[in-house]
Amino acid sequence: ILNVEQSPQSLHVQEGDSTNFTCSFPSSNFYALHWYRWETAKSPEALFVMTLNGDEKKKGRISATLNTKEGYSYLYIKGSQPEDSATYLCAFTGAGSYQLTFGKGTKLSVIP
Amino acid sequence: DAEITQSPRHKITETGRQVTLACHQTWNHNNMFWYRQDLGHGLRLIHYSYGVQDTNKGEVSDGYSVSRSNTEDLPLTLESAASSQTSVYFCASSPGTGHGRDTEAFFGQGTRLTVV
Numbered sequence: 518i519l520n521v522e523q524s525p526q527s528l529h530v531q532e533g534d535s536t537n538f539t540c541s542f543p544s545s546n547f548y549a550l551h552w553y554r555w556e557t558a559k560s561p562e563a564l565f566v567m568t569l570n571g572d573e574k575k576k577g578r579i580s581a582t583l584n585t586k587e588g589y590s591y592l593y594i595k596g597s598q599p600e601d602s603a604t605y606l607c608a609f610t611g612a613g614s615y616q617l618t619f620g621k622g623t624k625l626s627v628i629p
Numbered sequence: 630d631a632e633i634t635q636s637p638r639h640k641i642t643e644t645g646r647q648v649t650l651a652c653h654q655t656w657n658h659n660n661m662f663w664y665r666q667d668l669g670h671g672l673r674l675i676h677y678s679y680g681v682q683d684t685n686k687g688e689v690s691d692g693y694s695v696s697r698s699n700t701e702d703l704p705l706t707l708e709s710a711a712s713s714q715t716s717v718y719f720c721a722s723s724p725g726t727g728h729g730r731d732t733e734a735f736f737g738q739g740t741r742l743t744v745v
Contacts, residue, residue, distance in 0.1 A: 560736035560739060615725050
């Protein structure tokens with residue numbers, strides 16, 4: 518069973534603060550790393566798919582980086598807003614596979 | 630618009646009954662997956678399929694089965710429902726074309742199953 522770890526488990530920030538989360542994954546047999554945003558009572562929504570070491574992706578105030586050699590990815594949120602409150606999931610896909618192995622997520626709460 | 634739909638959205642069943650959860654996608658994706666979501670465990674893979682007539686066991690497959698007779702559907706069957714199978718179930722699909730964003734998974738809205 519692959520080990521995908523996310524930290525912290527939960528996070529409370531004030532509106533306007535910037536924040537970041539970490540995802541660690543196996544550094545061998547890497548194919549892709551995914552970030553999802555998951556709001557309560559909804560389905561996970563894809564944010565980024567990254568496949569190359571050094572990849573950086575950005576969507577509005579949210580960005581992500583990837584280091585496949587050491588097996589970690591960071592997700593950054595600049596100027597957090599209450600609507601950013603959600604659980605952020607990362608998922609690893611190994612070479613030769615299409616499966617996504619998920620971490621347990623980081624639950625972000627943005628306090629107005 | 631292409632989509633992935635699950636039915637029913639909510640179900641209550643009794644211990645020992647056979648239950649089937651439906652998943653239907655209109656993206657023509659090769660890959661389909663079933664996950665369950667439980668507190669403290671996140672999303673865990675139950676079964677998956679990479680194409681018609683292909684099925685594979687995931688991390689938590691005991692007590693579940695799937696079949697893939699066409700591209701669009703991957704029904705999940707609980708052979709004899711147990712209280713430990715009370716959970717929220719998510720179906721997902723991904724292109725599986727071998728290039729580009731072929732592993733990006735799109736999720737259904739989930740089915741909340743309660744076994745009493």
